[in-house]
Amino acid sequence: xxxxxxxxLRVNNLSISFGGLKAVDNFxxxxxxxxxxxxxxxxxxxxxxVFNCITQFYRPNAGEVIFRTKQGDVVNxxxxxxxxxxxxxxxxxxxxxxxxxxxxxxxxxxxxAHAEYKTSPLSQILRLPAARRExxxxxxxxxxxLAILGLSELQDVPAGGLSYGVLKKIELARTLISGPVLxxxxxxxxxxxxxxxxxxxxxxxxxxxxxxxxxxxxxxxMRLVMGICDRVCAISFGKFLASGTPEEIQNNPAxxxxxxxxxxxxx
Ligand SMILES: Nc1ncnc2c1ncn2[C@@H]1O[C@H](COP(=O)(O)OP(=O)(O)OP(=O)(O)O)[C@@H](O)[C@H]1O
Ligand SMILES: [Mg+2]
Numbered sequence: 497x498x499x500x501x502x503x504x505l506r507v508n509n510l511s512i513s514f515g516g517l518k519a520v521d522n523f524x525x526x527x528x529x530x531x532x533x534x535x536x537x538x539x540x541x542x543x544x545x546v547f548n549c550i551t552q553f554y555r556p557n558a559g560e561v562i563f564r565t566k567q568g569d570v571v572n573x574x575x576x577x578x579x580x581x582x583x584x585x586x587x588x589x590x591x592x593x594x595x596x597x598x599x600x601x602x603x604x605x606x607x608x609a610h611a612e613y614k615t616s617p618l619s620q621i622l623r624l625p626a627a628r629r630e631x632x633x634x635x636x637x638x639x640x641x642l643a644i645l646g647l648s649e650l651q652d653v654p655a656g657g658l659s660y661g662v663l664k665k666i667e668l669a670r671t672l673i674s675g676p677v678l679x680x681x682x683x684x685x686x687x688x689x690x691x692x693x694x695x696x697x698x699x700x701x702x703x704x705x706x707x708x709x710x711x712x713x714x715x716x717x718m719r720l721v722m723g724i725c726d727r728v729c730a731i732s733f734g735k736f737l738a739s740g741t742p743e744e745i746q747n748n749p750a751x752x753x754x755x756x757x758x759x760x761x762x763x
Contacts, residue, residue, distance in 0.1 A: 499562055499570050502528050504678050504710045505586075510549055510559030519545045520556070521734040527678065529564075532704055532711045534725035536718075536745070538754055542734040543714040544591055547680050550712075551588050552578050566677045583612075587671040588680040591714075593663045597656030601647060601666055604655050605638035608670035634673070641672050644706065645699065661692045668699070672707055679703075681713040685720050693717055697724050722746060730754065 499506055505527040512520045520542045527533045535543050548554040550561050552573055561573040566585030573581055587608070596604055612634070613620070615627040642651050645665050650658065655666060664684060671679045684700070685693045697720050704711055715721050721728060722742040729739035732754040738745060745751055 499564055500526075504529050504531075504564045505550070505712070506560075506562040507546070507550060508560040508562065510546065510556050510561070512545060512549055512554055512556045518734050520549060523559075523731065523734065523736050525729055525736075525739075527710050527712055528726075529677075530704060530708055530710055531726045532700065532713070532724050534721040534728040534742070535712065535714045535731060536716075536721055536728060536751075537731040537737070541731045541754075543731060544682055545734075546731070547588060547682055547712075547714065551586065551680065552576055552581055564677065566675060582674055585675070585677040586680070587674055587676045587678075589664075589667045589671060589682060589684065591682040591686065593660070593667055595655045595663050595666055598654060600652050601655050601658070602635065602638050602642065602651040604666055605641065605670050605673050606634060609634045609638065609673040612674050638669075638673055641669050644702070645669050660687050661689075664688065664696075665699070668703070672703065676707075676709050678710045678712060681711065681715075683714055683716065685715055685717045693720055696720065700724055718746075 503526050507523065507525040510520050510523045511518065523546060535546065537543055545554065549556040550573065556574060559574070562570060563573050563584065563586060564570050571584065596607065613630060615630050619627040639648070639651060642648050645668070647662070647665060647669065650662065655663065668681070668684065685696055688696060700711060701724050725742055727739060728742050728745040730737040730745055730748070730751045737750050737754060738748045740748070
């Protein structure tokens with residue numbers, strides 16, 4: 497179980513099957529500290545399944561997920577509970593936005609902060625001074641993050657009525673509150689228009705710089721991938737296809753063929 501000094505995550509020989517289907521097949525990947533890393537591949541290639549195996553929403557049949565925690569330990573995540581993983585410094589967003597519509601934008605961020613609270617649930621219920629102080633600090637932190645994302649004026653508004661593009665930003669904001677070392681984003685630009693996608697590209701880069709975290713993202717919008725990723729890995733039919741700089745991946749014949757196959761399927 498090892499990580500190079502400059503790495504934050506290493507996925508080794510990951511496999512998972514659903515019935516007879518090998519959704520992920522002996523797949524490996526390494527992410528460096530503060531890197532923006534893109535995972536690309538045609539529909540159904542296994543990208544979300546890789547994310548689910550890393551974050552332990554799915555238990556892989558084989559393989560290791562070695563992670564450098566924000567506490568500085570190097571651990572294998574396989575078999576750990578989802579909520580403990582957030583505490584170790586790994587957070588994610590979902591391909592379909594997962595926001596609580598009935599509560600305010602700011603409260604949605606505080607839901608993400610739950611793992612961060614140091615005071616006990618009992619002292620929070622009794623509203624003891626330490627718990628009240630902690631709550632105040634968390635609210636301030638949430639407000640600061642919303643300000644960075646340009647969402648300050650919406651912080652007290654119920655999330656339910658807001659546009660899809662704004663909800664995606666709130667989901668992104670929520671990942672930051674727990675002080676992660678790695679953020680996993682599943683199709684952050686899906687459903688956004690060109691202007692919003694361009695804006696999101698700038699935001700993701702800015703967040704990486706401000707919060708000193710690595711970002712692993714799946715995205716079909718190649719302008720976003722090629723524009724902001726330091727390195728890219730391509731997956732097809734659950735198998736590793738290629739990895740390299742955005743230019744190398746764009747010019748890789750095996751990658752081009754994987755996407756061409758998909759276009760022919762869609763005709
Ligand atoms: N829980 C599950 N049960 C059965 N099959 C699944 C499950 N999750 C994923 N699969 C299958 O595994 C394969 C990979 O799916 P996955 O969602 O990881 O693809 P993807 O690369 O994220 O695709 P997309 O770009 O469309 O989001 C698909 O064939 C899918 O049907
Ligand atoms: Mg997916």
